Structures are given as structure tokens and as C-alpha cells.
Amino acid sequence: EVQLVESGGGLVKPGGSLRLSCAASGFTFSSSDMNWVRQAPGKGLEWVSSISSSNIYIKYADSVKGRFTISRDNAKNSLYLQMNSLRAEDTAVYYCARGFGSGYCDYWGQGTLVTVSS
Amino acid sequence: DIQMTQSPSSVSASVGDRVTITCRASQGIDNWLAWYQQKPGKAPKVLIYAASSLQSGVPSRFSGSGSGTDFTLTITSLQPEDFATYYCQQANSFPFTFGPGTKVDIK
Numbered sequence: 001e002v003q004l005v006e007s008g009g010g011l012v013k014p015g016g017s018l019r020l021s022c023a024a025s026g027f028t029f030s031s032s033d034m035n036w037v038r039q040a041p042g043k044g045l046e047w048v049s050s051i052s053s054s055n056i057y058i059k060y061a062d063s064v065k066g067r068f069t070i071s072r073d074n075a076k077n078s079l080y081l082q083m084n085s086l087r088a089e090d091t092a093v094y095y096c097a098r099g100f101g102s103g104y105c106d107y108w109g110q111g112t113l114v115t116v117s118s
Numbered sequence: 119d120i121q122m123t124q125s126p127s128s129v130s131a132s133v134g135d136r137v138t139i140t141c142r143a144s145q146g147i148d149n150w151l152a153w154y155q156q157k158p159g160k161a162p163k164v165l166i167y168a169a170s171s172l173q174s175g176v177p178s179r180f181s182g183s184g185s186g187t188d189f190t191l192t193i194t195s196l197q198p199e200d201f202a203t204y205y206c207q208q209a210n211s212f213p214f215t216f217g218p219g220t221k222v223d224i225k
Contacts, residue, residue, distance in 0.1 A: 035214075037162075045154070045162060045205055047214040059212040062119075101167050103209020104152045108161035 002026040002107045004096045009112030016086050016116070022079040022096030022109055030054075030074035033099030036081050038092035039111075046092070049081065050099065064090075086116045120144050120208050124217035130225040135196045139220045141189040141206035150210035153182055153191045156219075157202045165204075166191065196222070 008020040022034070036048040049070040050059045058070055069082040079096055093113050097105035121144035131137050141151065149169035154162040164173045166182035169189055179194045193200055201224055206217040 044219045045156075045207070045216040047207075047216065050212070050214070061213045095161055097161075101209070103150060103214060104164060104167045104207070105154075105162070106164050106173065108163075111161060 002098070004098065004107055004109035006094065006096050006109040006112040009094065009114045011115045011117065012086055013118050014087060014116055017082070017084045018086065018114060020081040020083065020094055020096075020112060020114070022081075024077045024079065024096075024098070027098070027107075029072075029077040033102075034070075034072060034079045035097045035099050035105055036070060036079075037095045037097055037105065037108075038090075038114075039095070040089075040092040043092075048094070051079070083114070086114075088116050090114060091116050119213055120147060120211065120215055122206055122208055122215050122217040124204075124206060124220050126220060127218065128221040128223065130223055131196050132225045133196055133198055135225075137193040137196055137200075137222060139191045139204055139206075139222075141184075141191070141217050143187045143189075143208055143210075146186045147208045147210035149185050150208055151182075151184070151189050152207045152209060153180075154205045154207065155200075155202045156205065162205065193222075 003025045005023045035050045051070045067085045071080045093111040095111045096109040098107040100106045151169045153166040156162040170182045203219045203221045
């Protein structure tokens with residue numbers, strides 16, 4: 001069974017940093033593209049970042065470029081999102097999602113809430 | 119960036135109704151489009167990818183069509199478990215973008 005479990009969310013002050021993790025199991029993680037998608041409270045879905053299976057490409061939304069860094073450790077079946085210079089507008093539930101078909105997301109984690117507030 | 123719009127933003131329907139949701143891209147995306155269903159407090163679930171391909175395990179009452187800039191998600195014979203918010207997403211080019219969502223609620 002495919003499982004994606006996010007962790008690392010919490011309350012952080014503006015300008016602070018946080019590192020999200022996503023533990024993957026039940027599939028060949030090293031062969032899968034991975035994504036981070038977020039959802040602000042009561043709002044729609046926003047794609048944040050993608051990383052290909054072997055790090056050939058890494059992409060970011062303009063809203064997080066230069067502040068967030070996506071990475072993966074295929075040996076640990078884990079995906080990460082390092083978030084720096086956090087702003088109030090980064091407050092959201094962050095989902096880890098497996099990519100398929102060159103851009104779609106088939107399996108999603110339960111999400112981890114990041115709250116940026118003083 | 120490619121902008122995605124959806125209409126309507128919400129629709130009230132009854133069990134058994136046919137529901138159609140439209141998604142429009144600001145530029146042509148061939149058939150690089152997915153549809154997701156999201157229920158409150160839950161992660162999204164992919165229903166349709168490549169505009170018209172039904173994801174494994176998704177009931178056949180869901181169907182997708184379209185190409186280029188205009189796409190449609192149709193739910194024939196709405197079931198109680200279908201009341202949710204639906205999002206389209208383009209995967210033609212980065213940055214991937216989602217539509218604003220269409221909420222389907224009970225009439």
C-alpha cells in the first residue's frame with residue numbers, strides 16, 4: 001500500500017524557517033517524481049515544487065522561489081521541503097504527492113499544517 | 119504562467135443529477151489536464167488525467183473531455199459521496215497551476 005506521511009509542520013514566526021519531511025513507502029520511491037502542494041485555510045490548491053526521480057529537474061512556484069528548497073533522499077525514501085524566510089502568506093496545509101504521467105499527482109499524504117504568525 | 123479558470127464556482131445538485139464542470143486554460147495545453155476531488159479535511163484524489171483518462175478505481179460515472187483550452191468534467195447520476203470540491207490542474211508546463219475549484223453541494 002502506498003503511503004506518504006508528512007511531518008515537520010508547526011507554528012513559526014515570520015522570517016523563520018521550517019523543514020518538512022515526507023516519508024514514502026509501498027512503492028519505488030527512487031523511480032518517482034515528487035511534489036509539494038499547499039492549501040491555505042479555506043482556499044484552493046497551489047502547486048509549490050516538484051523534483052524528478054533522479055534530481056534531473058527541480059521546479060518552484062514563483063511565490064516560493066529563492067526561499068524554499070526541495071530535496072530528496074532516495075536511500076531513505078524521503079522527500080523534504082526546506083522553507084526559509086517564511087511569511088504569513090505561507091500559512092497552509094502542505095501536502096506531499098507522488099507524481100505520475102509527467103505532471104499529475106496520484107497519491108497524497110494527509111498534509112502537515114504550517115502556521116506563520118507572530 | 120498558464121491561468122486556469124473554472125465554472126461554476128459552486129453548484130447545488132440532487133442525488134441522481136448530471137453535473138458538468140468546465141475548466142478553461144489561458145493558453146493551449148493539449149490534453150495535459152487532470153481533475154481532482156477533495157472532501158473537507160482530506161487530501162485531493164485524482165479522478166481524471168490526460169483530460170479524459172479515468173484513474174484506476176474511480177467510478178465510471180466520472181468522465182472528462184476536452185483539449186486545447188476548454189475541458190469538462192461530467193458526473194452522471196450524482197451519488198451522496200460525490201459532494202465535494204473539484205479542481206482542474208494543468209500539467210502542460212511549469213509552474214503547474216490549479217483552477218480555483220468548484221464546490222458541489224446538496225440542493
